[in-house]
Amino acid sequence: MAAVRLVGTPVRRREDPRLITGRATYVDDVKLVGMVHAAFIRSPYAHAKIVRVDLAKAKAHAGVLAAFSGADLHAAGMTASLPVAHKMPDLKTPPHYPLAVDEVRFVGEAVAVLIANDPYIARDAAELVEVEYDELPIVVEVEKAMAPGAPLVHASLGTNVAYAMPLRAGDPDGAFASADVVVKQRLVNQRLAPVPIETRGVVAQWDAGAGRVTLYSSTQIPHLLRTQLSLILGLPETNVRAIAPEVGGGFGSKLNVYAEEAVAAWLAMRLGRPVKWSETRSECFQAMIHGRDQIADCEIAAKRDGTIVGLRARILANLGAYHQLLTPVIPTLTVLMAPGPYRIANVDLEVTGVFTNTMSTDAYRGAGRPEATYLIERLMDLVARKLGADPADVRRRNFIEPSAFPFTTATGLTYDSGDYAKTMEKALQLADYPGVRARQAALRAEGRYLGIGLSTYVEVCGMGPSAAMPAAGWDSATIRVEPTGSVTVLTGISPHGQGEETTFAQLVADELGVAIDDIAVVHGDTDRVQYGVGTFGSRGTAVGGAALKLAIETIQAKAIKIAAHRWGADPADLEYRDGKIGLRGDPSKAMTTAEAGFLAFMGDQLPPGLEPGLDATRRFEPPNFVYPFGTHVCVVEVDAETGKVSVERYVAVDDCGNVLNPMIVEGQVHGGIAQGMAQALYEEVVYDEYGQLLTGSLMDYAVPRAEQLPHFDLDRTVTPTSVNPLGVKGVGEAGTIGATPAVVNAVLDALAPFGVEHIDMPLRPEKLWKAMGTRSNGKVSV
Amino acid sequence: MIPATFNYFRPHSIEEALLLLRQGEAAKILAGGQSLIPMMKFRVVEPKTLIDLQGVPELAHVMWAGGHCTVGALTTHASLAADADVRRKAGVLWDAANALGDPQVRNLGTIGGACSHADPSADYPAVMLALDACFIVAGEKTREVAAADFFKGTFETALGESEILTKITFDAAAHSAYVKLEHPASHYALVGVAAVLVMSRDTIEDARIAIGGLADAPFRAGGVERRLRGIKGNDGAAIKAACTGAVTGQDVRSDVEASAAYRTAMADVIAARAVGAATRPR
């Protein structure tokens, strides 16, 4: 049955038929009897005292059932703060109520909620809510927030600094003193909006008879959400059910516990009616977490031959007004990954997390690692420029060599496996690096500006060992062989586009010899699936898939015992071959997993002491993170008249270890590159000095369209890991991490004739035009 | 995002529409709705009466009589963008119809709606100015308004409260083109330049150059027009020189994406590109 192995082949996704025919069920498609609709009233001010919330007119509007302010929720006993997960002893953690009680701290913070029979009426009634504010001083930028006398986001803390994490190793001062060249550069990772095409949404249902609340939410973490809701609502966890139905993209933004989720559940309990809230895109820009937003003052020290000897970075991370689930943790990953794929023994790093009157930052695809890769990859190019060396040569000289793995970095991480030079050489060859360099020289003579950018990255993912991230490290899988031989897989991860309904079925089909159509992969419902952690940090296959592999092994072991009993053989002489149980030395004996499952169901065919049924639940605790890597090469041309960038060629050679489905892996890389390129060229969340969001819609915030992105040429190398039994590394974030610096390096390479060393992202045409104009032949443009 | 309530009417003639417009409370005309409906959803505009013109199909047409064209106000961008005559005889309009919005917007949006809306970043206003188009306006009595007098400012036109734009007329412009520098998110013009040239063999005899996206309303670049006269159409350097300093004395817009200085400088670049494109056969 499993003569043809599915693992490693581009099996079409089993998710797709329902998606391409419009028959999938996203949260907004959930409709329950008696369902009512919530609308949130949000602050137009970035910082203000709430003087008065008058809900009377809204409540009197026909069709409105109820309305509550933050103070009302408090009075009703809903006083819990939204959760933040961290391991920092000195972290400042101000309260974060689902609805602001006496003060608002960013534009878009919810101050009240109302419930109506119909979403149209809810919107009408929201216009009738009157909130009186007393404006307070505002601080939006981190450096201003750290200055003496700055307005305080949380007056009770006495400071805007939430934490500082220094990390020193080796002898950085000695290294810098003995270096031949030192390059200093301020590098900014601008704030980004995740923009999943499906915004957030919830439907909360209260079963008064059972005393249970069910929350359908567009989330990446249904089980963690259930736990947190039970704490917030004061319900036994068994009385909370979280369901992630079809989820329309997350990218980290739905790896959270949001105010609206808690409030909707509370409202359903309070009103005894199912409550739906569907986020508008405008709300999403204001009140869904943002990503990045770091300013890094960097210094890198090198020998004349290009050997890097030391790295310094002072990183200021804009946390926004409150901690969301992982707000303080994300910037620490930047520090840990600062050395990248290079041997850098001497580091002096520090990250400081700072509160401002803006929406919280948190995990957005790559989460801390794109920032790190951007820093080191920009610095490598700057060193090359300073030394007059080829950027590829400087990288070659500093790569951690393949024989050095496992390699412990100066920042204390242990890279599992890698061959960085291999991906770079392959990428350079695919991009015809020497040929492009020659063309670049020829075009420059014509006044045309071609640029080539490299980025070699290593990232930390497969989140992660519990030692590093308690309660979010492991994941789980259950396999049930049903009496008729079909197989149910329950996975603790919560895929939302990553395709594990297919890849996990491929794995089970191969290993247990079951037709893929007879396998159901179930996820995203805490009542159906054993506790799991979720999908984020490129962990789905590396952790959830590994747990599934363990469950397969347990099923196989039991099936072997059943077959051995049937055959009167010693279990030690039995083995799984091509998905079937066979007897060593006797090719006539064969039993399928389905047959063993049926015997296990009948119960009377089992050896003494063996329980009936053929199922297994296993959990995988990874001993380490995994460290995928790769090299991206980007070729651009900059229009000398307008500053507009055209990406001419994009080559990515990634290594994520073993691959279950190459088609799906490539799709992940494509999407990742698109988001990384978007940071380089197009996207930026901009608040003005009053904390007003200037990029609050898709008319202002430039999520790239098809015509704004190029074709991507992909290739792979395969360097397995021993961290998990599948030998897989994650691939969800790799593209994003690799792409951003490749694009920026390419553009700055193009502008080298103008003496331009650095331009901050996004590389808007105007910035490039200005840079070219001010430095070229004294022709000053602005 | 949900609009406020309103009364909806679908008249079957212009006369009926005008009557509704005069009688209806806070009445607005609905053509393709591609600008109006998003504004209503944000409640930036809250008409109490909405008069849908789709029951007046005679407003959707493109008619050529000799070298003269009449375009009905309800003609969609998509039909202009797919019109071979428009492409050949009024390339500047064809370019804009293809460049604005996106395919879905072009399938519903109309030329009359877009012109009446008068978004300063829209593409048609500059095109109309360069075409020296004439706007036929129905009201108490039918009147004609020259493009130069039609666009008054941001979302502001010469249309009276009880008037409806019914047709736009212009002369063929065989040597014409529209080029824009687009906002990366909205598709709107950071700078859009419409060029209509009168060519004698390969020499530019006369030019009408209109610039949009920069100021509250589109404007003609008189200096550029004068400097272009007598230049050979294939003399790129001379065209560039003529287009330098295209913007003078305008209050140029500035935002996150593009400063006034950049837009001003880009007007020269885009003007030269538009003129270059206009000199080439379509």
Add this chain to the structure above:
Amino acid sequence: MGRIELEVNGTRHELEGVEPRLLLVHFLRERLALTGTHIGCDTSSCGACTVLLDGKAVKSCTMFALQADGRAVTTIEGIGSSAELHPMQEAFWAQHGLQCGYCTTGMILSAIDLLRRNPDPDEVEIRTGLEGNLCRCTGYENIVKAVRAAAAAMAAAQPVREAGEPPKSPGELLEVGGSR
């Protein structure tokens, strides 16, 4: 309150009590339970709500239901089913042109409209032709592949009318008289 008569996916519907401000997308999703049409933004930018109106792609969030009176609407549910996929659906599946699936239904309808206007688009024409739809998952790489595959499949199934005709050929697309 208005009355509306229209055809949706080949079925005639006559409904009373339609509020004038009811957007077509809400009418389809709430009144007709056609939830394959999604909502992704409030500025007519993302294209997730794309449907075909008399065969042409439009954004159903930027149209009132009453404007569709007397017209024919086709939603994703109307172009194919799991048992009988439209060639475009088949191509999106085969080429892995989707991940989370949220933009996909609108993207497929836009792609069908693109092939109506231009049956044999090249890569650049596909990319510009889909400028009304945003996808955050795929980087569009496999969407482009899917549209090319669908164009080939549809051409093979239906003899090309005018071989060698350049794309966007004006004569073929000439539509005097606007949308109605």
